[in-house]
Amino acid sequence: SAVISQKPSRDICQRGTSLTIQCQVDSQVTMMFWYRQQPGQSLTLIATANQGSEATYESGFVIDKFPISRPNLTFSTLTVSNMSPEDSSIYLCSVPQASGEQYFGPGTRLTVT
Amino acid sequence: KQEVTQIPAALSVPEGENLVLNCSFTDSAIYNLQWFRQDPGKGLTSLLLIQSSQREQTSGRLNASLDKSSGRSTLYIAASQPGDSATYLCAVSYTGNQFYFGTGTSLTVIP
Numbered sequence: 016s017a018v019i020s021q022k023p024s025r026d027i028c029q030r031g032t033s034l035t036i037q038c039q040v041d042s043q044v045t046m047m048f049w050y051r052q053q054p055g056q057s058l059t060l061i062a063t064a065n066q067g068s069e070a071t072y073e074s075g076f077v078i079d080k081f082p083i084s085r086p087n088l089t090f091s092t093l094t095v096s097n098m099s100p101e102d103s104s105i106y107l108c109s110v111p112q113a114s115g116e117q118y119f120g121p122g123t124r125l126t127v128t
Numbered sequence: 129k130q131e132v133t134q135i136p137a138a139l140s141v142p143e144g145e146n147l148v149l150n151c152s153f154t155d156s157a158i159y160n161l162q163w164f165r166q167d168p169g170k171g172l173t174s175l176l177l178i179q180s181s182q183r184e185q186t187s188g189r190l191n192a193s194l195d196k197s198s199g200r201s202t203l204y205i206a207a208s209q210p211g212d213s214a215t216y217l218c219a220v221s222y223t224g225n226q227f228y229f230g231t232g233t234s235l236t237v238i239p
Contacts, residue, residue: 058217058219060227060228063225107171109172115221117174119172119174122171124169
């Protein structure tokens with residue numbers, strides 16, 4: 016099974032600033048996913064990050080707000096731009112396995128003040 | 129829009145009790161369904177994956193069943209322990225990649 020790490024594990028940021036979250040996988044994967052979990056809510060998919068092409072965003076999420084990079088098959092970043100308190104959430108990356116099972120990173124807990 | 133619902137939202141049981149968590153989904157044409165566990169402030173731990181062609185999967189004290197025709201899955205936990213206290217999430221996929229998550233069941237097992 017894939018081992019996924021995320022940095023930072025948590026951060027407290029000022030309104031109007033940006034934070035870049037890193038996701039590292041110990042094996043090469045074609046697709047990586049970014050999810051958001053707002054307080055008391057379940058997970059919502061932000062976008063799918065494919066290596067070598069632009070990310071595909073879900074309804075309600077835009078590239079200007081959540082730019083994503085995917086420079087290689089083991090790494091991706093998600094930036095939360097021009098943050099507001101409503102962006103306070105846990106952000107998680109995930110990768111699918113050949114079995115169809117989805118593995119998640121430990122998450123990044125973001126608080127915007 | 130794909131909707132996944134979990135009932136109950138919260139559950140509190142004494143240690144040793146067997147329990148059932150429920151998950152329902154609106155579109156029965158799923159590719160697979162996965163159950164996760166989430167501890168407070170943490171990421172997700174995969175518990176069980178059921179392919180669309182399967183009826184159930186077992187891992188230790190956990191058993192997950194799938195009834196596609198009725199759009200339902202259940203997670204059975206036998207002989208519950210305080211360490212089982214967590215939020216349990218079910219998620220369905222229609223493509224094998226993107227997952228749609230339920231709202232979760234918060235389980236507390238009382239010693």
